[in-house]
Amino acid sequence: MTAPPSPSSRDKILDVAEARFAQRGYSGVGLRELAEAAELSKSSLFHHFPSKAALYCSVLDRVLQRLAARLAPAPGPQTTAAARLEILLDALLDVLAEQATTSRLLLRALFEDDDLPEEGLPEADAMNATLTGILAAVRGLIEQGVAEGSFRPVSPAHTLQSLIGITIYHFASGDFGEELLGQPIFSAAAVQERREEVKAFVRHGLLIRDA
Amino acid sequence: MTAPPSPSSRDKILDVAEARFAQRGYSGVGLRELAEAAELSKSSLFHHFPSKAALYCSVLDRVLQRLAARLAPAPGPQTTAAARLEILLDALLDVLAEQATTSRLLLRALFEDDDLPEEGLPEADAMNATLTGILAAVRGLIEQGVAEGSFRPVSPAHTLQSLIGITIYHFASGDFGEELLGQPIFSAAAVQERREEVKAFVRHGLLIRDA
DNA sequence: TTGCCCCCCGACCGATCGGTCGGGTAGGTT
């Protein structure tokens, strides 16, 4: 509360970097472009972040922290896995639908292991820890459902992959369908319909029978 | 048949470019690295391809052509949509499992619209045409299934997105699970199991009942 | 032999890359 809502330079850098990295990836964005967008000198970036790789990891970590905060209030294993899945899917799809940058950044972070040249920097470790926590939670939910018998006897690891693909990718490739499929599928009006279809797909793919 | 199986320089360039672009993306790979890997001079690349963007599009187009060739022998609408889906999924998963580069390249091509700076070059148009054909075929299959009543009443465009995510992404993020999930999920031994789980997920997610 | 392609090459171009350096300014402490 000591800091008024004026965005600090550091947050401003993170904001513009998140947007740019989501659009064109790590190596597709230069620091000069980021500095100009943040209304700062390129040298000033290095006052807030030690390197470009560290800045990228900080951006990813902030996204993952936001995601984890939204997924945290889900109920624990005392609830049935089917109910937990519904709540988690709702929260996840809410986050993905709110900012288009989130899904793209997550998709890049998940399938591009080799994107960042350096690996030893502490920002990367923090980011991986956050990511691992989220994935472990979702995986635990799947395992619970399989143990309960309400989910088909799937492999939790494989199914987690499918779950990520069906949700993250669905929102990451937003407007490509507009050109190639002949109809807009990421307009604000279609988000709700999209949400329900993704949820239904996951529900039917994962559960044997619901209700 | 006039050309013996000795790989021409052009094909060699395409091979190494496909592998590198799949790993680190368009802007993450330099022409010097490609030339060295292809055992050629950087200047010689420009003898075979007019620019880096054109080379990238040629790589993508070759991947899509391979994919289209494998998906083409699927039966037409006289067969039931459920049977066609099985055949198409088998062919698609075969292609994705064979070369790890394919899925990664496809994933990048599908969700990175902004990756290539130039848009007017003819290689990009050819690539987009090939891609549009493949997507239209799959979409037609979904529409047939919905019309038949064997598929849930889904929106074909949204479901196509889910289908891509669940298949392409599943194979693109190969070894990330090995580190973060605690067990290898893309080892050669696990490919078959992975295939069956993806197929089952799609089947249950798309069909109401399949006997 | 001459001329023509095809394929390849080293050298070079301007631009941009990530990153460093020294200095400058405002605010707070002593």
Add this chain to the structure above:
DNA sequence: AACCTACCCGACCGATCGGTCGGGGGGCAA
């Protein structure tokens, strides 16, 4: 006054970027 810290900047660094240029060598037809 002196000092320190936080923040920001222009100028500069070596390296690499995509791309161009002129030319060399081999095959082949006239």
